Amino acid sequence: MELAKTVKKRWVPELLENGDTVKQLIARSRYLLFKREVNWTPSQSHRAELLFGLYPDLEQAYKLSQGLSTILSTSKDRIIAFKKLAIWYNQVESAGFKSFNTI
16 A cells, blocks of 8 residues: 555555455454354355465464364363363464463
Protein backbone atom coordinates (compact mmCIF):
# COMPACT_ATOMS: atom_id res chain seq x y z
CA MET A 1 0.00 0.00 0.00
CA GLU A 2 2.81 2.37 0.87
CA LEU A 3 4.55 1.75 -2.46
CA ALA A 4 1.31 2.44 -4.32
CA LYS A 5 0.93 5.72 -2.43
CA THR A 6 4.45 6.85 -3.25
CA VAL A 7 4.05 6.15 -6.98
CA LYS A 8 0.48 7.54 -6.89
CA LYS A 9 -1.16 4.43 -8.22
CA ARG A 10 -4.25 2.65 -7.04
CA TRP A 11 -3.46 -0.24 -4.69
CA VAL A 12 -5.10 -3.52 -5.63
CA PRO A 13 -4.88 -6.22 -2.96
CA GLU A 14 -3.88 -9.74 -3.92
CA LEU A 15 -6.84 -12.06 -4.29
CA LEU A 16 -6.70 -15.66 -3.17
CA GLU A 17 -8.26 -18.49 -5.15
CA ASN A 18 -11.58 -18.20 -3.28
CA GLY A 19 -11.85 -14.48 -4.11
CA ASP A 20 -10.91 -13.20 -0.65
CA THR A 21 -8.06 -10.88 0.13
CA VAL A 22 -5.75 -12.00 2.94
CA LYS A 23 -7.45 -9.54 5.30
CA GLN A 24 -10.89 -10.88 4.37
CA LEU A 25 -9.66 -14.46 4.75
CA ILE A 26 -8.53 -13.80 8.30
CA ALA A 27 -11.74 -11.98 9.24
CA ARG A 28 -13.99 -14.63 7.69
CA SER A 29 -12.07 -17.52 9.24
CA ARG A 30 -12.77 -16.39 12.77
CA TYR A 31 -15.83 -18.56 13.31
CA LEU A 32 -14.44 -21.72 11.75
CA LEU A 33 -11.63 -21.69 14.30
CA PHE A 34 -14.21 -22.11 17.08
CA LYS A 35 -15.77 -25.16 15.45
CA ARG A 36 -14.60 -28.73 15.15
CA GLU A 37 -13.25 -29.65 11.75
CA VAL A 38 -16.02 -32.23 11.19
CA ASN A 39 -18.63 -29.47 11.56
CA TRP A 40 -17.13 -27.17 8.92
CA THR A 41 -19.10 -26.41 5.80
CA PRO A 42 -17.36 -27.05 2.46
CA SER A 43 -16.59 -23.33 2.07
CA GLN A 44 -15.14 -23.22 5.59
CA SER A 45 -12.97 -26.25 4.80
CA HIS A 46 -11.61 -24.50 1.73
CA ARG A 47 -11.07 -21.29 3.66
CA ALA A 48 -9.25 -23.21 6.42
CA GLU A 49 -7.02 -24.88 3.82
CA LEU A 50 -6.03 -21.45 2.48
CA LEU A 51 -5.60 -19.97 5.96
CA PHE A 52 -3.48 -22.83 7.25
CA GLY A 53 -1.40 -22.76 4.08
CA LEU A 54 -0.54 -19.12 4.72
CA TYR A 55 -0.21 -19.46 8.50
CA PRO A 56 1.02 -22.95 9.52
CA ASP A 57 1.45 -21.86 13.15
CA LEU A 58 -2.25 -21.10 13.28
CA GLU A 59 -3.02 -24.64 12.15
CA GLN A 60 -0.77 -26.06 14.84
CA ALA A 61 -2.44 -23.90 17.51
CA TYR A 62 -5.89 -24.92 16.23
CA LYS A 63 -5.00 -28.60 16.46
CA LEU A 64 -3.61 -28.17 19.98
CA SER A 65 -6.75 -26.38 21.16
CA GLN A 66 -8.98 -29.02 19.60
CA GLY A 67 -6.87 -31.72 21.23
CA LEU A 68 -7.45 -30.16 24.64
CA SER A 69 -11.16 -29.89 23.93
CA THR A 70 -11.28 -33.57 23.01
CA ILE A 71 -9.49 -34.56 26.22
CA LEU A 72 -11.87 -32.53 28.35
CA SER A 73 -15.03 -33.72 26.61
CA THR A 74 -14.28 -37.43 26.20
CA SER A 75 -12.29 -38.43 29.28
CA LYS A 76 -14.36 -40.17 31.89
CA ASP A 77 -11.58 -41.57 34.07
CA ARG A 78 -9.54 -38.99 35.94
CA ILE A 79 -6.23 -40.92 35.78
CA ILE A 80 -6.50 -41.47 32.03
CA ALA A 81 -7.43 -37.80 31.56
CA PHE A 82 -4.32 -36.71 33.47
CA LYS A 83 -2.14 -38.95 31.29
CA LYS A 84 -3.68 -37.55 28.12
CA LEU A 85 -3.27 -34.03 29.49
CA ALA A 86 0.42 -34.69 30.21
CA ILE A 87 0.95 -35.89 26.62
CA TRP A 88 -0.92 -32.82 25.34
CA TYR A 89 1.22 -30.56 27.51
CA ASN A 90 4.38 -32.11 26.05
CA GLN A 91 3.05 -31.26 22.59
CA VAL A 92 2.43 -27.69 23.72
CA GLU A 93 5.97 -27.39 25.09
CA SER A 94 7.47 -28.69 21.85
CA ALA A 95 5.32 -26.29 19.83
CA GLY A 96 6.63 -23.33 21.82
CA PHE A 97 3.38 -21.38 22.10
CA LYS A 98 3.62 -19.32 25.27
CA SER A 99 -0.10 -18.55 25.23
CA PHE A 100 -0.88 -22.20 26.07
CA ASN A 101 1.34 -22.13 29.17
CA THR A 102 -1.42 -20.59 31.29
CA ILE A 103 -3.52 -23.73 30.77
